[in-house]
Amino acid sequence: MTGLNPRPELRAAGAAARPQLWGVLNVTPDSFSDGGRFVDPEAALAQGRRLIAEGASVIDVGGESTRPGAEPVAPEVERERVLPVVAALAAEGIRVSIDTMNASTAAAAVEAGAAIVNDVSGGLADPAMLDTVAQLGTPYVLMHWRGPSETWHTVSDYTWAPQDVTNELLGRWHAALEAGVQPERLWVDPGLGFAKRAEHNWQLLAELGTLRSIGARVLLGASRKRFLGALLPDDAAVEERDLLTAVISALAAGHVDALRVHDVRSSARALDVWQSIAAGAAQTPVFGGSYTASPPAEAATRGDRPASDRITLTGLRAFAHHGVFDHERRDGQEFVIDVTAHLDLRGAAAYDELASTVHYGELAEQVVAAVETDPVDLIETVAERVAGVVLRHGAVWQTEVTVHKPQAPITVPFADVSVSIVRGRS
Known part of the structure; x- marks a missing residue:
């Protein structure tokens, strides 16, 4: 149980x-x-x-x-x-x-x-x-x-x-x-x-x-x-x-x-x-070997969550019709999304069970689907939507989302434009 x-x-x-x-x-x-x-x-x-x-x-x-x-x-x-x-x-x-x-x-x-x-x-x-x-x-x-x-x-x-x-x-x-x-x-x-x-x-x-x-x-x-x-x-x-x-x-x-x-x-x-x-319990090693206690300041900010456990997806590509200009809404363009999901992976590692982590293939599909629906003006709004999708997974306590717009209507030469947000459970 x-x-x-x-x-x-x-x-x-x-x-x-x-x-x-x-x-x-x-x-x-x-x-x-x-x-x-x-x-x-x-x-x-x-x-x-x-x-x-x-x-x-x-x-x-x-x-x-x-x-x-x-x-x-x-x-x-x-x-x-x-x-x-x-x-x-x-x-x-x-x-x-x-x-x-x-x-x-x-x-x-x-x-x-x-x-x-x-x-x-x-x-x-x-x-x-x-x-x-x-x-x-x-x-x-x-x-x-x-x-x-x-x-x-x-x-x-x-x-x-x-x-x-x-x-x-x-x-x-x-x-x-x-x-x-x-x-x-x-x-x-x-x-x-x-x-x-x-x-x-x-x-x-x-x-x-x-x-x-x-x-x-x-x-x-x-x-x-x-x-x-x-x-x-x-x-x-x-x-x-x-x-x-x-x-x-x-x-x-x-x-x-x-x-x-x-x-x-x-x-x-x-x-x-x-x-x-x-x-x-967080100071007790799950596996054998050496152990170093977390610094007090770090422990105070993370409760009993591991400070660095994460799943990262980079370069997810989606085609959508977001933008403030008529041609963006009409013709659409490619968006590139990077997602980091912070979660506790100790249970998944100790018991080799998918239920204690996030299926990253399914997460990738959900992120792309969220980006490709319901056109909006701002990629800030798209990033917020993606964060909501990631936090829908009960294992995730914080996420970092970056939405890139490589074909943005900018009049000077540029390599990339993006918006990044960090969201967590309240």
Whole structure:
């Protein structure tokens, strides 16, 4: 199994050196976890500040409870609850995610300052959501969803939950792309607790690496879920699940890009432990022979990633119709692309497995296809598009892209003109 194995050489390639923590902020009167403590905007703002101080990088604001049996909330009521809080948090420079299934709420929240749309239905609850998110241009979290809670007892059968969930999320991922959502903006969430029995949740946690095959960043929300409560005495308060959540945060850290939690402090401390272990493991030689520790400055910039592991493709040639002049759009010209993908190749080398690296033949085809579609004015735009294609591969944490335009309409003799960019996972 690949999911919760703590050995770093078996870690799913491409996960962040330290996952982000998204602090949960429910502004509902019927939340299962906080009992409506933050319905008042001032109380919600104070809680958001507290979560940031404890280590959250994103505050995930929700105005509709998704607990089993919760009553649906009209979008206009949801907006009344969330918009003042979103605006207040954003005004203080806090990065906000809006947790909603309604396209109208997503659009209003982004206008109010939200930077991310987190949709537990993966675009299935509101047919307008995918088109709306494409127009908004924000990051978008697709969660695995099989319908509202009243239907879960009829749709919670799985052949093998990790693969079934991955396949269904991949379908939603393609739907989002077809709607115009940029691939580099997509996240996936396995939807622990949603139409899943306890054994399905544990299977998903044990095989988190399976989600990496989609090529999107992964958000995990295990915090205070009912399947964790089953490990505690019947009379245990819901807050007692925070310790169990923190354990999952540490064990899952190598396989996800963000963890959505109610108690940020405990998960932050758990990640401190995980990161310290990972740093120690990075100083241990995988193979026999001599070993030289990385200089402290270098180690500080790269987390537990090797500083120089990379795959490089140079001289990829594509024919496309990009340019600001009419004749460039009409006649087309050749573009030459160089790509460097930074990734951790230790697992691939140790176990001789393609799944831990990037198939460079497929990557080359994807880059050329990205260049040859949809004419644009600037090669800067082409370079950004190529970077998105490279970062779609879960193993890659940073890429350098150079787009050459050897036939550029320049009136003086020249050898080459090019644009180079460096992009990484946020």
